[in-house]
Amino acid sequence: MSEESLNVLKRAFREYYFQRDAIEIPTRIEEREFGYLPFGGFMTRHLKLKNKGELTALLVRESPRGVYASCSYYEDPSLPMTEKGWKSGDLAFDIDCDDLEMECKKDHDRWTCKGCLLVGRGIRPARCPSCANTKILTLNWSCKLCLDASKDEIIKLKEILLKDFGMTRGKISTFFSGNKGYHLTVENSEFDALDQRGRGELANYISGKGLDIAKLGLSKNADYNNMVSRLPVLGEPGWRGKIASFFDDYEFEGERDDGDIKSKIANYYGKLSPKKFGAIIDLAIRSRGAKIDSVVTIDIHRIFRLAGSLHEKTGLSKKRCDDLNSFDPTTDPVEIKDEPIKVRVSMSPPFTLRERTYGPYKSEEVILPLHAGVYLMGNNLAQAVNS
Amino acid sequence: MKLVELGTEDLARYPFLDETGEYIRGLDLSVEEITRAEYHEVLERAKSRVIDALKKGTIACEFYNREIEILSFPVALVLIKATKIEHIISRYALAEAKRVETFLLKEKRPIIPIMFERVLNIEPIKARDGFDRLHLEYKIPLVDFLKRAVQFHTTSWRLVNRVIEEGFVLVTTTELVRLLREEIYEMIRSRLKSSSVIKLDQRLRDTVDEIIRAAPPIPAKFGIFSGEYPPCVTKALELLETGQNVPHYGRFLMTAFLLHAGKSVDNIIDLYPGVPDFKERVTRYQVEHIAGLRGGRTAYSVPSCNTILSNNFCFRNHNCGTIKNPLQFRRRTKKNS
Ligand code: SF4
Ligand SMILES: [Zn+2]
Ligand SMILES: [Zn+2]
Numbered sequence: 026m027s028e029e030s031l032n033v034l035k036r037a038f039r040e041y042y043f044q045r046d047a048i049e050i051p052t053r054i055e056e057r058e059f060g061y062l063p064f065g066g067f068m069t070r071h072l073k074l075k076n077k078g079e080l081t082a083l084l085v086r087e088s089p090r091g092v093y094a095s096c097s098y099y100e101d102p103s104l105p106m107t108e109k110g111w112k113s114g115d116l117a118f119d120i121d122c123d124d125l126e127m128e129c130k131k132d133h134d135r136w137t138c139k140g141c142l143l144v145g146r147g148i149r150p151a152r153c154p155s156c157a158n159t160k161i162l163t164l165n166w167s168c169k170l171c172l173d174a175s176k177d178e179i180i181k182l183k184e185i186l187l188k189d190f191g192m193t194r195g196k197i198s199t200f201f202s203g204n205k206g207y208h209l210t211v212e213n214s215e216f217d218a219l220d221q222r223g224r225g226e227l228a229n230y231i232s233g234k235g236l237d238i239a240k241l242g243l244s245k246n247a248d249y250n251n252m253v254s255r256l257p258v259l260g261e262p263g264w265r266g267k268i269a270s271f272f273d274d275y276e277f278e279g280e281r282d283d284g285d286i287k288s289k290i291a292n293y294y295g296k297l298s299p300k301k302f303g304a305i306i307d308l309a310i311r312s313r314g315a316k317i318d319s320v321v322t323i324d325i326h327r328i329f330r331l332a333g334s335l336h337e338k339t340g341l342s343k344k345r346c347d348d349l350n351s352f353d354p355t356t357d358p359v360e361i362k363d364e365p366i367k368v369r370v371s372m373s374p375p376f377t378l379r380e381r382t383y384g385p386y387k388s389e390e391v392i393l394p395l396h397a398g399v400y401l402m403g404n405n406l407a408q409a410v411n412s
Numbered sequence: 413m414k415l416v417e418l419g420t421e422d423l424a425r426y427p428f429l430d431e432t433g434e435y436i437r438g439l440d441l442s443v444e445e446i447t448r449a450e451y452h453e454v455l456e457r458a459k460s461r462v463i464d465a466l467k468k469g470t471i472a473c474e475f476y477n478r479e480i481e482i483l484s485f486p487v488a489l490v491l492i493k494a495t496k497i498e499h500i501i502s503r504y505a506l507a508e509a510k511r512v513e514t515f516l517l518k519e520k521r522p523i524i525p526i527m528f529e530r531v532l533n534i535e536p537i538k539a540r541d542g543f544d545r546l547h548l549e550y551k552i553p554l555v556d557f558l559k560r561a562v563q564f565h566t567t568s569w570r571l572v573n574r575v576i577e578e579g580f581v582l583v584t585t586t587e588l589v590r591l592l593r594e595e596i597y598e599m600i601r602s603r604l605k606s607s608s609v610i611k612l613d614q615r616l617r618d619t620v621d622e623i624i625r626a627a628p629p630i631p632a633k634f635g636i637f638s639g640e641y642p643p644c645v646t647k648a649l650e651l652l653e654t655g656q657n658v659p660h661y662g663r664f665l666m667t668a669f670l671l672h673a674g675k676s677v678d679n680i681i682d683l684y685p686g687v688p689d690f691k692e693r694v695t696r697y698q699v700e701h702i703a704g705l706r707g708g709r710t711a712y713s714v715p716s717c718n719t720i721l722s723n724n725f726c727f728r729n730h731n732c733g734t735i736k737n738p739l740q741f742r743r744r745t746k747k748n749s
Pocket of ligand 1: 642643644645716717718720721725726727728729732735736737738741
């Protein structure tokens with residue numbers, strides 16, 4: 026990144042952090058580990074901050090590209106990981122649209138060969154078709170479809186937390202990640218004390234990993250009536266009910282429904298090959314579970330972007346959005362001003378901010394509102410032009 | 413709070429309950445007196461408890477005299493503690509817990525939730541109608557369930573395969589008993605670990621020596637492997653050592669790890685306690701397969717911590733730090749010295 030671009034970004038971030046209440050002050054500050062990524066430098070971790078004053082001083086002094094805090098509470102967060110003394114930790118969940126295998130990625134994602142600088146569209150090839158180089162940069166982009174899809178996932182996640190896990194709405198915080206997804210944390214609940222394995226069980230439940238159809242009552246050896254009597258029905262709690270509701274909605278081609286879910290499940294289980302039936306169960310899991318990044322939930326030693334701070338790739342803020350329905354991820358997290366700036370864009374798929382769509386661009390100079398310029402520069406797709 | 417009045421019959425079956433202590437205190441007896449002739453039978457029963465536990469992994473449930481049965485439990489604890497051998501302690505605790513499990517499964521049902529509440533301090537709530545077709549009779553809080561279910565390795569204990577509703581997990585009565593057994597095992601084990609060794613007279617010391625000689629010679633085998641292993645490998649070894657079932661993934665991980673740590677196929681097969689010929693052949697085949705001596709002929713690498721975690725066999729403690737693979741495990745004290 027050019028010196029000039031760095032300065033523009035740094036100035037934009039600084040201006041934001043100088044505002045009062047730019048970020049949400051985390052609870053139990055002195056028990057958390059903090060970290061930040063400065064402009065031009067490496068990540069600093071294992072910081073211990075005593076209070077709100079120290080945190081705001083850090084932000085104003087450094088105006089970092091990224092600032093993070095642990096979900097875990099430690100005896101002494103400044104010590105090396107093995108000596109910190111883990112006490113407990115908020116539950117954390119991450120949904121990223123890159124994991125959702127969206128069709129639209131074929132249109133808006135790009136890759137660049139580091140060898141011959143060839144640019145291609147869609148999913149990154151293993152080697153460059155032109156020079157066979159395997160060093161390829163990818164640009165994971167997001168569009169409205171992607172953002173809507175991640176919103177659907179976070180809504181499903183929240184449902185599971187409330188209905189299945191019995192969590193209280195007031196303890197759940199939902200945030201736009203600042204880039205392509207959502208974060209969710211649960212604070213101050215009885216789940217705080219769970220170790221990694223307990224958290225792993227929650228993560229697997231949410232994503233349906235390890236669901237065993239024998240535990241739904243399905244069996245090739247059982248007597249048919251006996252088996253049917255154990256199958257799930259509509260309205261049952263947990264995964265049994267989710268599977269029943271999926272089968273209720275699912276239309277098998279050229280078949281008519283006789284209304285009874287148990288026999289519908291049993292019939293297809295009997296009729297289809299295990300592979301085909303398994304594929305339907307996989308569909309049910311995708312449709313009724315939430316696609317979270319399990320590692321984030323399990324790893325208690327991670328640090329997370331601070332609520333309210335800016336994402337280094339987009340300049341968008343990690344915005345609280347407890348009311349998901351009314352939240353617009355292309356408008357609400359735009360915090361940077363709209364004064365004009367001239368940038369040279371190498372290339373960019375189209376993107377939307379504050380209801381205005383920009384691009385696509387290819388090797389051109391354009392004048393953009395600062396927040397759109399920052400969005401491109403953060404993604405390393407544009408450079409500021411001296412004017 | 414007393415939930416039920418327990419009779420001496422109950423104390424004889426469930427001697428780990430607080431009431432046993434009260435009952436014995438009421439008798440005003442000391443350890444020295446146990447060696448007296450009139451307590452001969454108590455000492456004999458204590459010995460058979462211990463020796464059965466070590467040799468067979470179970471303790472007989474039949475008894476003809478309640479008082480002897482009750483008194484023999486604390487005496488057995490004293491004897492076990494005096495051996496000061498870790499694996500004897502675990503093996504004994506497990507056998508006692510299994511004995512309790514046998515009794516509980518034969519009990520009239522209502523005592524099971526009552527015992528559950530006393531031991532785990534969690535009240536199982538009667539499930540609403542509609543779950544009976546799945547034999548789900550009770551529900552317990554999700555977090556309490558999770559803290560314990562992670563110890564079990566079969567698919568039916570995975571949360572994703574459970575019926576859960578509004579923060580509660582539904583369980584069968586048999587599952588309550590299984591959870592109880594685990595808790596009792598831990599309880600007896602930690603009681604033994606934290607209790608102090610009592611000075612014994614010559615006669616009791618001879619009994620302790622007899623017990624040590626009766627214990628299967630597992631410690632010698634495990635001696636080859638002395639050294640510090642990551643918690644996941646240690647757990648697999650511990651399960652083997654106490655004669656419990658090691659889940660498939662745990663075996664795989666342990667074998668791959670030990671092979672990488674330079675152990676031979678024979679070293680590893682020796683770890684499996686006294687398996688009959690046939691089983692030994694199977695074990696040998698599996699170990700050789702992982703070593704790459706059979707089948708595809710490529711040695712398996714040690715799986716990453718993330719993979720182990722998603723197979724539910726990670727038992728991380730603070731010594732694991734941020735390692736990505738068990739092979740990176742170093743005991744903290746080693747690194748510091
Ligand atoms: S973190 Fe790794 S080494 Fe430690 S217990 Fe888990 S899997 Fe084993
Ligand atoms: Zn190329
Ligand atoms: Zn898209």
